[in-house]
Amino acid sequence: MSTTADELREEVRQRYAESARAVTEGSGGCGCGSGSCCADGESDAGTFGEALYDVEQRGELPEAAALASLGCGNPTAVVDLRAGETVLDLGSGGGIDVILSGKRVGPTGTAYGVDMTDEMLALAQQNARDAGVTNVHFLKGVIEQIPLPAASVDVVISNCVINLSTDKPAVLTEIARVLKPGGRIGVSDVVAEDRLSPGERATRGSYVGCIAGALSQSEYKAGLEAAGFEQISVDFTHQVADGMHGAIVKAVKAE
Numbered sequence: 473m474s475t476t477a478d479e480l481r482e483e484v485r486q487r488y489a490e491s492a493r494a495v496t497e498g499s500g501g502c503g504c505g506s507g508s509c510c511a512d513g514e515s516d517a518g519t520f521g522e523a524l525y526d527v528e529q530r531g532e533l534p535e536a537a538a539l540a541s542l543g544c545g546n547p548t549a550v551v552d553l554r555a556g557e558t559v560l561d562l563g564s565g566g567g568i569d570v571i572l573s574g575k576r577v578g579p580t581g582t583a584y585g586v587d588m589t590d591e592m593l594a595l596a597q598q599n600a601r602d603a604g605v606t607n608v609h610f611l612k613g614v615i616e617q618i619p620l621p622a623a624s625v626d627v628v629i630s631n632c633v634i635n636l637s638t639d640k641p642a643v644l645t646e647i648a649r650v651l652k653p654g655g656r657i658g659v660s661d662v663v664a665e666d667r668l669s670p671g672e673r674a675t676r677g678s679y680v681g682c683i684a685g686a687l688s689q690s691e692y693k694a695g696l697e698a699a700g701f702e703q704i705s706v707d708f709t710h711q712v713a714d715g716m717h718g719a720i721v722k723a724v725k726a727e
């Protein structure tokens with residue numbers, strides 16, 4: 473029997489709820505060596521998680537927020553954030569990128585995180601309190617239906633989440649809806665080389681481990697173009713499995 477989209481999303485939610493509980497209890501996310509759920513084992517240290525942030529950035533964070541990092545890149549390092557801007561992080565997890573963004577945009581700006589997992593939202597709120605940032609807000613919701621009004625955001629970031637969505641065209645359309653004209657995307661994600669079929673991607677890792685659901689480079693570009701973006705780039709940064717890479721995805725919403 474094949475897994476439905478709803479069942480797959482529930483599997484993802486349960487996996488990341490378990491990870492948040494493990495971080496809260498101090499035993500590390502999911503029991504993986506790197507502390508990462510977006511990975512399947514010890515060998516993933518250095519390709520997923522807190523190691524992708526530089527020492528200076530980690531110094532800006534409470535230890536628990538850094539330990540809760542489950543991403544495959546560092547979106548705050550790939551997009552310019554300016555004072556006073558509104559930033560939205562899709563799938564904000566333990567809140568690391570929202571906290572760093574809140575510091576970048578300063579007291580006149582705002583950083584939002586959206587996540588569907590209650591345990592992650594609670595962890596992120598605790599981390600934000602510990603970091604002493606007050607211009608950050610964590611919203612419960614799914615990234616296929618973002619709980620923010622149209623044209624309300626300057627920059628959308630995300631770290632290793634879009635690959636987990638069971639409806640990627642809906643996510644890209646929603647990003648276009650909430651961004652202001654000229655708004656920017658700076659996303660880290662797992663992306664496959666075009667030579668790999670969806671079946672071949674699935675042999676390289678699990679869906680909840682951020683591998684099987686990855687788009688290919690061409691699929692990502694075509695999806696962003698269809699959603700109304702321009703200046704699109706999808707650049708590989710580090711290999712996470714044969715033919716699969718951590719990547720930086722950038723685009724601008726047409727004026």
Ligand SMILES: C[S@@+](CC[C@H](N)C(=O)[O-])C[C@H]1O[C@@H](n2cnc3c(N)ncnc32)[C@H](O)[C@@H]1O
Pocket residue numbers: 484485488489509510540541542543544562563564565566567568569586587588589592613614615616630631632633636637638682
């Ligand atoms: C791999 S973790 C990444 C967390 C965070 N971005 C980071 O870098 O540490 C994936 C996160 O995305 C959330 N998530 C996955 N699919 C989602 C969806 N469709 N809508 C909202 N949140 C989702 C999970 O609950 C989890 O917190």
